[in-house]
Amino acid sequence: MCDREAVVKSPGSIANLGPGFDVLAVALSGLHDLVHVKASPGTGLVRVYSDVPVLTGSSNNAHAVAVKSLEKFKWLSSCDIEIYVRKGVPVSVGLGSSGATAAGAAFALSLIAGSVDEETVLSLAGEGERFVSGVAHYDNVAASLLGGVVIVDTKYKKAYKIEIPKEIHVGVVIPETGARTEKKTYVARSILPGKIDLETHVQQSSSLAKLVYGLIKGDLRLVGRAISEDEICEPSRSKLIPLYREMKDIALREGAYGFNIAGAGPSVFYIHDDLDEITRIGGVILDFLKSKGVKASLLASRFSNQGVEVVSGG
Amino acid sequence: MCDREAVVKSPGSIANLGPGFDVLAVALSGLHDLVHVKASPGTGLVRVYSDVPVLTGSSNNAHAVAVKSLEKFKWLSSCDIEIYVRKGVPVSVGLGSSGATAAGAAFALSLIAGSVDEETVLSLAGEGERFVSGVAHYDNVAASLLGGVVIVDTKYKKAYKIEIPKEIHVGVVIPETGARTEKKTYVARSILPGKIDLETHVQQSSSLAKLVYGLIKGDLRLVGRAISEDEICEPSRSKLIPLYREMKDIALREGAYGFNIAGAGPSVFYIHDDLDEITRIGGVILDFLKSKGVKASLLASRFSNQGVEVVSGG
Incomplete structure (x- = not known):
């Protein structure tokens, strides 16, 4: 298990879309983070590297996602985790940058752990967002994860995807x-x-x-x-x-x-x-x-x- | 113009449907009012007859719809209007009884006036509802009018119909x-x-x-x-x-x-x-x-x- 890696592309997104505060978000084309996760034999150490300074430090969301992943997938605790984030989504302008990273990290870690079900990945990514906004928001992360316009089900912590039928x-x-x-x-x-x-x-x-x-x-x-x-x-x-x-x-x-x-x-x-x-x-x-x-x-x-x-x- | 009549069937409905307060409503099958409108030469007198006592009197909604229709369609002012309502939707239990009558009356009057566009009929029927609840609600009337599940556009006073794809x-x-x-x-x-x-x-x-x-x-x-x-x-x-x-x-x-x-x-x-x-x-x-x-x-x-x-x- 502890000698695997995965590279994923995770798109930026727009949340709210007007009247859909905390409920709707949509994935954007041509704008994405590249998240590279490496697992190697170790003791559950997590390190995150990024090409954008604001993302380094212990409180960033990719780090939080990795920590939560280690808790969730017990068998990962004999690994060290390194995450390399190449930011493509501009940071802190309202385009779901942190959500893209969180979704990418959660998806890559789940791939490595061999357990990619939507609910798990969404919940892990949401935990990453908790570090940014204080609550486990799912809007941007769900859009980055699933694509399309997502409806966030706040009660059941799920998301429903609307496939957009026409070019917007x-x-x-x-x-x-x-x-x-x-x-x-x-x-x-x-x-x-x-x-x-x-x-x-x-x-x-x-x-x-x-x-x-x-x-x-x-x-x-x-x-x-x-x-x-x-x-x-x-x-x-x-x-x-x-x-x-x-x-x-x-x-x-x-x-x-x-x-x-x-x-x-x-x-x-x-x-x-x-x-x-x-x-x-x-x-x-x-x-x-x-x-x-x-x-x-x-x-x-x-x-x-x-x-x-x-x-x-x- | 002033020698016409129309008989329409207008279904009962359920509004709100849980989280859709004042926004959603659905038409029901096998439950409807029969509204019979007669125009004859006169001076704009309106009379309403119903087989359910609560509907008689000058402040009921069919009456209000007719008065508004006379204002809207000037050419009706040389007519007297008689409306016969046979109630099939139980009154005052939450099944859109007044909305069904208002929608039926508005539709029948528009037929007689020769101007059945959705927006006009909806607005006339909404005026009828104003007499019942104090505001021109469109949820029940829109469902009775259009069928299906309706989304009421409160801003533009319109309604969008969702055709139900499966038997519910x-x-x-x-x-x-x-x-x-x-x-x-x-x-x-x-x-x-x-x-x-x-x-x-x-x-x-x-x-x-x-x-x-x-x-x-x-x-x-x-x-x-x-x-x-x-x-x-x-x-x-x-x-x-x-x-x-x-x-x-x-x-x-x-x-x-x-x-x-x-x-x-x-x-x-x-x-x-x-x-x-x-x-x-x-x-x-x-x-x-x-x-x-x-x-x-x-x-x-x-x-x-x-x-x-x-x-x-x-």
């Missing part, structure tokens, strides 16, 4: 913020209202149900309208994002089907069925931001049905 | 309550919490998304689990229903896929893919209620994809 292109505008900090998600959560009106709940539920319906049916206009609706996170979180309202107005005016904050932000995203339109609309937004002295970059991607992939080993 | 049988246990009152829905709403925790919202959202997913995919076990989950209405409304918890325990123990309150209650419902099981489980519940001195009746039905139907005229 997505533009992500990533503002250049100064400090990228592990506390960002914590801050973005702390500013949310603790209680909401029943009426707000009903409105948000309606948007969420419409979004799930539109995604399964492949009705992109409906998906876009639903994505643009969020009565809970957007009002508070958008205040942390410079020129948010203006960006949203521009995107929708220029024909984007929907626009909202990517995960906890500060990135924002918009969707369209045409890749050229994604690039054009992004250009208009970037020009506007530039005119206001705000630096930002544009990422053109797609909603992807592909989750974690084995590159080699296992 | 439903058992409805209707307790014999003393007074059947038009105020019942009002009371059932007034006891709901005005505010809810963000955490509760997330859990409820998760259940709702799972329910919509399960309904579209035809995964009845999943639908059942989701139907049984409700953190918002069930805790308060179930207190108004004698032996609620016990009934739910029995139903789930006996193999029902899901159980919850029908609309605002006091009826409860459970689902299964097998009609015989519906009858058997219902028998166990009724026996239990009888042993406790509670009188109730059982209705075996199906989720139906059929909405309002024209019987004649138009």
Whole structure:
């Protein structure tokens, strides 16, 4: 057992998608972490190496996932575990970077342990996320793991995958913020209202149900309208994002089907069925931001049905 | 124009379906109101006749629908309108009785006015519901109108229909309550919490998304689990229903896929893919209620994809 390795690719993701706070997330195309796990005879020592500084240190999520894996798979305790993470998902901008690493590490470790069932991998990856946000969130990790749009079942700690039937292109505008900090998600959560009106709940539920319906049916206009609706996170979180309202107005005016904050932000995203339109609309937004002295970059991607992939080993 | 009549059948329905408060509803099979509308030359007088006393009087919903229809379709103002309602949906037990009448009246009046588009009919029927509950709710009326499971879009006052891909049988246990009152829905709403925790919202959202997913995919076990989950209405409304918890325990123990309150209650419902099981489980519940001195009746039905139907005229 203790002489195995596995390399996996784990995609970035966007959580919430407007009204789906902590419930929905989608995997992105062309944006992934490469996670390489090596097991060698030893005593359960865990070491994590990464090409991005923020990920080193003992409290990072790949480390946490490995520790939990050693507890889960007793037979791994006679191994030492080395994890090499090559980050492809930008860190701390709202694109599920930590979730991608956690999902990749959990999947690779399960491969090595010879026990790759969805539930186990999801739960291990969720434990990794606990180190980042304080709770075992499954939204980003489930999207990275399974691909497609995932519905997180908070009660049964499961996830249901919606295979996206139609090409959905997505533009992500990533503002250049100064400090990228592990506390960002914590801050973005702390500013949310603790209680909401029943009426707000009903409105948000309606948007969420419409979004799930539109995604399964492949009705992109409906998906876009639903994505643009969020009565809970957007009002508070958008205040942390410079020129948010203006960006949203521009995107929708220029024909984007929907626009909202990517995960906890500060990135924002918009969707369209045409890749050229994604690039054009992004250009208009970037020009506007530039005119206001705000630096930002544009990422053109797609909603992807592909989750974690084995590159080699296992 | 003023010498036309139309007869339509409008099905009963179950709203909420557990986590879908004010957002979801489903049409039922074999349970409908017959609404007969006659227009004759006149001055815009409206008269409503019904075989159930609670529906007569000037404030009932069919009357309200007709008044709104006269406002909407100016050319009807040179007509008198007579509406005959033969109730098939039991009144005031949580099966969308008023919604069925409102949908039927709105549809029949639109037929006569020659303008049957979904949006108009839905909005007219919603106005009828306003007289019953104080707000223009669309859940029951949309289900009666369109059939299937409907998602109510609270923002755009629209409804999206989920065609149910698999047979879903439903058992409805209707307790014999003393007074059947038009105020019942009002009371059932007034006891709901005005505010809810963000955490509760997330859990409820998760259940709702799972329910919509399960309904579209035809995964009845999943639908059942989701139907049984409700953190918002069930805790308060179930207190108004004698032996609620016990009934739910029995139903789930006996193999029902899901159980919850029908609309605002006091009826409860459970689902299964097998009609015989519906009858058997219902028998166990009724026996239990009888042993406790509670009188109730059982209705075996199906989720139906059929909405309002024209019987004649138009």
